[in-house]
Amino acid sequence: MTKYVSTRNKKSALYAHEAIIRGLSEDGGLYTPLAMDIHIDPAELLDLTYQQQASRIIGAFFDDYTPAEIEQCTKGAYDEKFDTEEIVPLRKFHGGWLMDLWHGPTSAFKDIALTILPRLLSTAYQKENRDDTIAILTATSGDTGKAALSGFADVPNTAITVFYPEIGVSEIQKLQMQTSTGKNVDVIAVRGNFDDCQRMVKEAVSSPLVLSACRHVTISSANSINIGRLIPQTVYYFHAYTELVKQGVIQCGETVSFAVPTGNFGDILAGYLAYAAGLPISRLITASNSNNVLTDFIRTGTYDARRPFHTTMSPSMDILISSNLERLLFLLSEGDDAYTASLMKQLQEEGSYTISDELRQKIQQRFAAYWTDEEACASEIRRMYEENGILIDPHTAVAVHAMREYQNESGDESPCVVLSTASPYKFSRDVYRSLSGETEHDDLAAMHKLHQLTQVKIPDNLARLHELPIRFRRSIEVQDGMKTIAAKMEELSHD
Numbered sequence: 001m002t003k004y005v006s007t008r009n010k011k012s013a014l015y016a017h018e019a020i021i022r023g024l025s026e027d028g029g030l031y032t033p034l035a036m037d038i039h040i041d042p043a044e045l046l047d048l049t050y051q052q053q054a055s056r057i058i059g060a061f062f063d064d065y066t067p068a069e070i071e072q073c074t075k076g077a078y079d080e081k082f083d084t085e086e087i088v089p090l091r092k093f094h095g096g097w098l099m100d101l102w103h104g105p106t107s108a109f110k111d112i113a114l115t116i117l118p119r120l121l122s123t124a125y126q127k128e129n130r131d132d133t134i135a136i137l138t139a140t141s142g143d144t145g146k147a148a149l150s151g152f153a154d155v156p157n158t159a160i161t162v163f164y165p166e167i168g169v170s171e172i173q174k175l176q177m178q179t180s181t182g183k184n185v186d187v188i189a190v191r192g193n194f195d196d197c198q199r200m201v202k203e204a205v206s207s208p209l210v211l212s213a214c215r216h217v218t219i220s221s222a223n224s225i226n227i228g229r230l231i232p233q234t235v236y237y238f239h240a241y242t243e244l245v246k247q248g249v250i251q252c253g254e255t256v257s258f259a260v261p262t263g264n265f266g267d268i269l270a271g272y273l274a275y276a277a278g279l280p281i282s283r284l285i286t287a288s289n290s291n292n293v294l295t296d297f298i299r300t301g302t303y304d305a306r307r308p309f310h311t312t313m314s315p316s317m318d319i320l321i322s323s324n325l326e327r328l329l330f331l332l333s334e335g336d337d338a339y340t341a342s343l344m345k346q347l348q349e350e351g352s353y354t355i356s357d358e359l360r361q362k363i364q365q366r367f368a369a370y371w372t373d374e375e376a377c378a379s380e381i382r383r384m385y386e387e388n389g390i391l392i393d394p395h396t397a398v399a400v401h402a403m404r405e406y407q408n409e410s411g412d413e414s415p416c417v418v419l420s421t422a423s424p425y426k427f428s429r430d431v432y433r434s435l436s437g438e439t440e441h442d443d444l445a446a447m448h449k450l451h452q453l454t455q456v457k458i459p460d461n462l463a464r465l466h467e468l469p470i471r472f473r474r475s476i477e478v479q480d481g482m483k484t485i486a487a488k489m490e491e492l493s494h495d
């Protein structure tokens with residue numbers, strides 16, 4: 001059975017379900033499948049639905065779950081919650097294909113992983129015969145919070161509490177969270193910023209006050225470094241490939257490239273795992289915004305986080321430390337845990353590290369990297385609409401731009417699939433401004449103006465947002481965090 005090892009100490013090895021429960025290794029490393037004896041031939045996936053492909057692929061990685069357990073998870077995740085039967089539809093545009101990953105319940109690509117993670121987690125607990133309630137505590141600056149609330153809603157043996165900064169999330173994001181449904185969900189505004197929320201959640205895990213309130217309650221998080229979030233993202237790489245085969249664009253065995261809007265490096269690493277499991281990928285194109293630390297790293301081999309932080313139209317990519325990159329360093333250094341740990345130590349202590357030439361060349365064989373500034377991002381949104389009649393969000397625009405630059409420079413003629421990661425309506429103000437040149441400060445008003453201008457359908461969950469009853473209005477002071485969380489744990493406790 002496949003073992004998942006810590007990137008910082010290979011001796012720490014777990015089966016998939018144990019790694020999903022644990023999340024992060026105690027040494028700070030990330031659980032990663034080292035011996036990749038997983039092989040999936042795309043030819044055997046051609047006649048399968050998305051759900052069946054998901055069962056086959058996720059089942060191959062998480063082979064300590066029974067096929068019936070995996071199937072229950074994939075069927076429960078990828079159902080009518082998605083507003084299209086295709087789950088991740090593929091559209092042709094001039095120059096490439098767009099794979100829309102945002103047809104889930106919150107119109108964000110994080111739904112693909114967060115609709116299934118709660119099911120994998122609660123199945124893992126059943127396998128261990130544990131009857132604790134899993135209390136998920138999540139700090140959010142926007143998108144992850146709502147996707148996690150939606151994913152965990154009414155999943156047995158789980159409860160979720162999301163903390164968001166009272167100032168800092170958009171009006172749409174706030175409404176999305178405040179109107180969440182489900183008996184096991186709670187949403188609390190914090191009179192502070194995102195870092196205050198994050199600190200509160202981290203402190204809770206070891207707070208004596210909180211821990212003494214937990215009886216048959218285990219605190220966990222829905223963090224993006226959980227291997228249970230990563231593996232489900234390999235599925236749509238295979239799915240895009242099989243769609244291109246079925247459409248006659250390629251024959252099985254020919255290569256495809258993917259352009260991926262990248263923040264924490266999770267999405268694109270899932271692409272690398274798909275490649276390692278047998279998917280014929282030419283290049284994975286890492287697309288960044290002005291926070292271009294990854295572009296520099298992939299081109300030069302030096303990762304240097306000591307640089308100004310830019311706030312952009314693509315906030316999910318405003319990141320200077322891309323956690324999942326650690327998994328790539330580990331895999332491509334043939335599982336050199338001591339080397340990976342030393343690079344991460346340098347990053348923490350000095351803010352930068354440089355990898356060996358050999359490792360840099362291995363990365364460059366499979367990865368290309370480009371970045372896009374705000375102006376080019378806005379023009380790309382306009383250009384896609386004018387040339388193709390397709391409305392894209394700023395994150396996706398950064399990836400389309402990267403694809404064009406890559407195609408110009410590399411001469412790679414493999415078909416290229418761009419991963420489209422959010423509905424344009426989630427970023428209505430910026431998309432509207434990019435198209436019309438006019439500024440509208442109110443989120444909901446911008447959404448309607450954008451619709452009037454383009455007639456592109458607004459996803460139901462966003463269109464109906466202002467009609468839904470607000471369930472959560474509570475807000476707390478930062479210093480009341482531990483008291484609040486302890487009371488919550490008391491409420492969830494049972495004998």
Ligand SMILES: *Cc1c(COP(=O)(O)O)cnc(C)c1O
Nearest residue numbers: 262263264265266267316421422
């Ligand atoms: C999270 C997110 C990304 C970045 O994905 P990573 O896995 O963090 O690289 C890109 N676009 C959108 C809209 C996102 O929400």
